[in-house]
Amino acid sequence: MQPRNMSMSGVVDLAAVKAAGEAKQKAEKARAQAASSGGAAAPARLIFNVDEAGFQQDVLQRSTEVPVVIDFWAEWCEPCKQLGPILERLATEYAGQFVLAKIDVDANQMLFQQFGVQGIPAVFAVIAGQPVPLFQGAAPEAQIRQVLDQLIQAAEQQFGIVGTPVEPGAQDEGAEEAVPEVPESPQETALGAAHQALDAGDLGGAVRAYQSVLADDPANDEAKLGLAQAQLLERVQGVDATQARKAAAESPADARAQITAADLDLVGGHVEDAFGRLVDTVRRTAGDDRDAARVHLLSLFEVIGGEDPRVVAARSALARVLF
Numbered sequence: 446m447q448p449r450n451m452s453m454s455g456v457v458d459l460a461a462v463k464a465a466g467e468a469k470q471k472a473e474k475a476r477a478q479a480a481s482s483g484g485a486a487a488p489a490r491l492i493f494n495v496d497e498a499g500f501q502q503d504v505l506q507r508s509t510e511v512p513v514v515i516d517f518w519a520e521w522c523e524p525c526k527q528l529g530p531i532l533e534r535l536a537t538e539y540a541g542q543f544v545l546a547k548i549d550v551d552a553n554q555m556l557f558q559q560f561g562v563q564g565i566p567a568v569f570a571v572i573a574g575q576p577v578p579l580f581q582g583a584a585p586e587a588q589i590r591q592v593l594d595q596l597i598q599a600a601e602q603q604f605g606i607v608g609t610p611v612e613p614g615a616q617d618e619g620a621e622e623a624v625p626e627v628p629e630s631p632q633e634t635a636l637g638a639a640h641q642a643l644d645a646g647d648l649g650g651a652v653r654a655y656q657s658v659l660a661d662d663p664a665n666d667e668a669k670l671g672l673a674q675a676q677l678l679e680r681v682q683g684v685d686a687t688q689a690r691k692a693a694a695e696s697p698a699d700a701r702a703q704i705t706a707a708d709l710d711l712v713g714g715h716v717e718d719a720f721g722r723l724v725d726t727v728r729r730t731a732g733d734d735r736d737a738a739r740v741h742l743l744s745l746f747e748v749i750g751g752e753d754p755r756v757v758a759a760r761s762a763l764a765r766v767l768f
Contacts, residue, residue, distance in 0.1 A: 462665040465683050491536045494504040495546040504546050508571040512543040512600045514579070514593070517557060519550050524583040525566040531586050532568070535593060542597050542608040543570075570596050573604045597625040603752055632662060639671055648682070673747035683709050693722075700734035702728055704741045711745055719745060720759035728766045739763070 462496035495503050495515075504513050516532050518525035536545040548566055550557040560569055560576060568579040579592050600606040641653035647739070658665055686709050692699070693706035703726040710719035723742040728737055742763060746756045 452477075462551050469512045488543065491541065492533050492545045492547070495548050495556075496552075497555050500556060504571055505574050507544065508575075509573055509606070511541065511606060512596055513546050513571045514550055514596070515546045515560075515569045515571065517548050517550050517562050517565050517569070519565055523564050523662065527538070528583040530559075530565045531589060534587075535589065539597075543593060544608075572596075572600045572606060632658060632665070635669075636665075636667060639668070642676075643671060643675055648675050669747060670739065670750060673744065677708060677745075677748055679709060680705075681712050684709065697725070698729045700730050700733075700738045704738060707741070707745065711748060714757050716749060717759075718756065724759060724762045724766055727763065741768070 459757065460714065465725070466713075507513055514532065514536070516529060517523075518529055532545055532681055536543065548556055550562070560567075562569075562734040564581060567581045567582060577596070579596070580588070584592075597608070616704045631688055635654060635658045639651050639658060642648075642651035642654055652672060655668045655675060658668040659672065662668070664685045684705060689705045689709060692702040696702050707719040710722060712717075720742065723738050723745070726738040727742070730738060740757070746759070749756050
């Protein structure tokens, strides 16, 4: 369930990290457009039906701008008939803080299976292209509100996604969306070129492109993330994973061996393993080796993003070892 295909999509779910940066950028552009026009952004549908053909555009693409709540239902499902109207009423009440996508499981078995739905009604969300299970069954409205509030808060804090204000009647199925076009700035164009290079596996080009953006804007978080990701991929190119892991297993106090193995862990998506390995290395070593492991761990935090719960936990573990 990625927002778009990536040539190296196995690397610590880079698509999610990149989608977060893109989502923040789009949210900022939408707010700027609304402010410049003196009003709310153009209306968007709040409630709509989704099928397999439209899932990419209607759910994945839209989820970079607003949390998309998915209601898996069927005509024969009585609990679905109880839950559906509640979700629809809340979608209208929340007025663009999330949108509701309704998927008929009988007509869309592939989506039903991809999400691993065990029974209906089942409610999921998608934020920045990433699926999030919410609840199953016809839950009480108070509980649903609590889950939605947590979802909206997480979308804003982790991805900068704040939804899109809507006008009355915008929730009607079939309403046309009118997304304002805002010209890209030179910086956005440069970031787009860097992302394309990363997607294409041109790691050297991606590194140079991100460094160019940071030369003009040193505080650009999206470029920092992209650069950290591209440099990680460069480091593991040509590494014999079997030999590297063997060396790390045989020499727990060898900082260089542990650093290489941690890079491989991260590339394989084993984020906690990578962080734990380097925290343990800091604990076991001293002097330059200890400092090398500590600095490298901090650089891996940049790959994931400072607000990620795994980074927060690893920072605490590192602090306990150091102090």
